[in-house]
Each structure stands twice: as C-alpha cells, then as structure tokens.
Amino acid sequence: MHQINVGENIMERNREIAAENREMLRSSKVTSVNIMSAPGAGKTSLLVSSLPQLMKKRRVAVIEGDVQTTRDADRVSRTGVEVFQIETGGACHLDASMVHRALHQIDLDNIDLLMIENVGNLVCPAEFELGVDARVMLLSVTEGDDKPKKYPLMFLESSMLILNKIDIIEYVDFDMERAGNEAREINPRIEIMKLSCRTGEGMEDWIGWVDKLCDKGGK
Ligand SMILES: Nc1nc2c(ncn2[C@@H]2O[C@H](COP(=O)(O)OP(=O)(O)O)[C@@H](O)[C@H]2O)c(=O)[nH]1
Ligand SMILES: [Mg+2]
Helix, strand or coil, rough: CCCCCHHHHHHHHHHHHHHHHHHHHHHCCCCCEEEEECCCCHHHHHHHHHHHHHHCCCCCCEEEEEECCCCHHHHCCCCCCEEEECCCCCCCCCCHHHHHHHHHHCHHHHCCCCEECCCCCCCCHHCCCCCCCEEEEEEECCCCCCCHCCCCCCCHHHCCCEEEEEHHHHHCCCCCCHHHHHHHHHCCCEEEEEEECCCCCCCHHHHHHHHHHHHHHCC
C-alpha cells in the first residue's frame, strides 16, 4: 500500500512560506501581529478601538481575514487605515500563502506595523503559522473560563492572551483567575491582559504592548 500523507505536506509547505513571509517582513523592518480568537470575541473591536492611537505614532496596514463578506474590513477601514482583505471562501483560517499574496500588495517599506485579523476560530488558526512576530489571542468573558484546556494549541502558540469584555463580567460566571491559571499551565510564558473594547479599560496597556513590540524590531 502506498500511503500519501497530505496533511504533513500541507503543514511543511505552510512552514516554508511562513519563513518567506518572515524574511519579507524582517527585511522591511515591519512589526507584525496575528490576532486570533473564536468568532465574536472582539478582534475587530480591538483593532477599531486601538488603531487611532497606534496610527498617531506608526504607519499601519491591516490584513482582514474572513470566510465571507467585507464587513470587518469595512469597519476597520473607517479608522483610515489601509486594509487588505482576504476572503478565504470557506477556509476556517488564514494560511501563510494567503498572507504571502497580500504581502506582495502592501508597500512594506512604507509601513511600520502590520496587524492581521485571522478568521474567527479557536482551532485552525493556531495550526498555521503566518511568519509574524507575535500571535495574540482574545478570549471574551462570555466564552467560559474552561476554554484554555479545551483548545490548548491556541494558548500554547500565543504570546499574549487578552481577556476581553471585562465590562460585562458581573453578568457571567467567568473566573479570570481560573482562566489565567489554566492558560499559564499550558504556556507558562503567556502574558495576560484584561480589557474592554467597549469602555476602553485596559486599552492603554494593549497599545503600550504593541508599541514596545514595534520598538524592539521595527524601523
Ligand atoms: N460588552 C462588550 N462587547 C464587546 C466588547 N468587545 C467587542 N464586543 C462586542 O462583541 C461583538 C463581536 O465583536 P467583534 O469585534 O466583531 O468580534 P470578532 O468576531 O472577534 O472580530 C460585537 O457586538 C462587539 O460590539 C467588549 O469589550 N465589551
Ligand atoms: Mg472580526
């Protein structure tokens, strides 16, 4: 019997293209962030809330990944940022080659920061590296504090966990400490931030974190 291991080839090819993306971004000194979460956790809201401040100091571009529609790209465009839309047409994650095609359309030498909103999904986006500097995930308090151990790869692959929607914490039985401890058990190096895109609480910490990331590897 001849066994054809398609899965491994796909992942290997993705890693190769991710390495090319990393090289492209590094050579243009662009700081890059891949934002991941389940649908509705607040990825677009985080961008809309923080971009005005980030754009005061940095030249920013955004890649918007969605299965269908330009809804998020439209929301984010209203901040004045340049948005590059990837409609995956069914795929539940962005992969390195989709991002690679977008990178060829972006004037990388003339931006400092690239934010990528991944497709809403707690599983697949974690499996596909894109070649960015940092992976950030959001978990909103309406999703349940038991999620880290149910979706460990996402927590393992992220360097930052944002607990979002803290403005409505009193209406849900989300234990921040439990969620944080579980996340740290999976990934002891993960940083954790609590914020509300609605009220702006904690937003300065996020902006400061992105700013520091830009200072570290940027132009
Ligand atoms: N109460 C509250 N709602 C939020 C917050 N952040 C996002 N939302 C709402 O959650 C819903 C999904 O947000 P969105 O940014 O589209 O999530 P995405 O699917 O991860 O991009 C929207 O109705 C937002 O207004 C927050 O911090 N607090
Ligand atoms: Mg969105």
